[in-house]
Amino acid sequence: MTAITYELLHIDKNSGARRGIVHTPHGDIETPVFMPVGTLATVKAMSPEELKEDVKAQIILSNTYHLYLRPGHELIKEAGGLHKFMNWDKPILTDCGGFQVFSLSALRKITEEGVEFTSHLDGSKHLFTPEKVIEIEEALGADIIMSFDECCEYPSEYEYTKKSMERTTRWAERCKKAHTTENQGLFGIIQGGFYEDLRKQSVEDLKKLDFPGYAIGGISVGEPKEEFLKILRYTTPLMPENKPRYLMGVGSPDYLIEAALSGIDMCDCVLPTRLARHGTALTSKGKLVIRNAEFERDWKNLDEECDCYTCKNYTRAYLRHLIKTNEILGMRLLSLHNLRFLTKLMERVRIEIENDNLLNFRKEFYEKYGYDKII
């Protein structure tokens, strides 16, 4: 009995999109799902109650690297694990620090053994090996844990990408060997940059390791949308059908719909919460930079189609005022709305898959949102 299993409910006859359930020790996840990111054991500006009751989040992410540095995984283990520590009793997924290999590229050095980081906090040196990452993730106690990978930047040369991908596979094997807990599911991460043959090789090699779920890493790193879609549409169908498929780091509405269409079950992203803190709202009619002067006397709510607490109670003018004055409530209300916008979008996506109608929904959504073309 593995900790994580996937139940396929329906496949959209017209697109191949999947409607399913991921079973975890902390409950079921209806998929496709959007997962809010809570790097430091908190989805910035949101309480767990708000995430459950208002956002209707089913699962959230946390980060191995950041929690290892502060407050330390041992402390969280002592607290009884991440769920208890942060008062979240639903599923959690911990990212492995692979993205930090990418985003902290100036502060790290990669070898076969692992990655040596210079802490961005105090300059201290830390070695992350696959074994160390698993030790940390087991201490944190998330339901789904990710194997240690390297997320390559875009663009990267073929030879480097190949070596990096093969090393990521070796690291995945070491992660699997190091993994001991039975109540956590370890996912493998597919790499290979923007080269189809490398993606194919990565999937095939990782499949042999028989992980309970697989993720696509290393895309949505600054490439054009065409490149993103090319790799997404090429790679997803190669992934096992009886296991969850997770696309890492994707969160704009169009990317989420494209991911679902290609057969992805899970996505996560910091975008909605970051945009919110920076004063931008996602709506059914496109992005609103609510900080801008045009909303000074706009007495409408953010999105007439939204059912969130923010939209039920507050005007654009008030939200603009809060953001302009740097009030905490402004970031909170926008974060709540943006997260709810995406979870509601995915609720709709799930219904459209059940009705074999996701392709039509995409067209309708794009037109209203203001995306100019379907690629």
Add this chain to the structure above:
RNA sequence: GGGUAGGUGGUCGAGUGGUUAAUGGCACCAGACUGUAAAUCUGGCCGUGAGAGCGUACGUUGGUUCGAAUCCAACCCUACCCA
């Protein structure tokens, strides 16, 4: 009435003879943001012009000088102290 300090672009505040349309901060106006070093970052911010440029500008008026926000004089105003 006397004394002292001071009046700079929306604001606070640098700048004490030329390279100054004038450092910075804030405010304001935009843009970016996709497994969070992010309540962050980037750009704009006198007028006009696509631009080189041109015009106007450091309380007011006058003066010194090749050249003044910067030096001199008078005046106006502000703050504090004394009467």
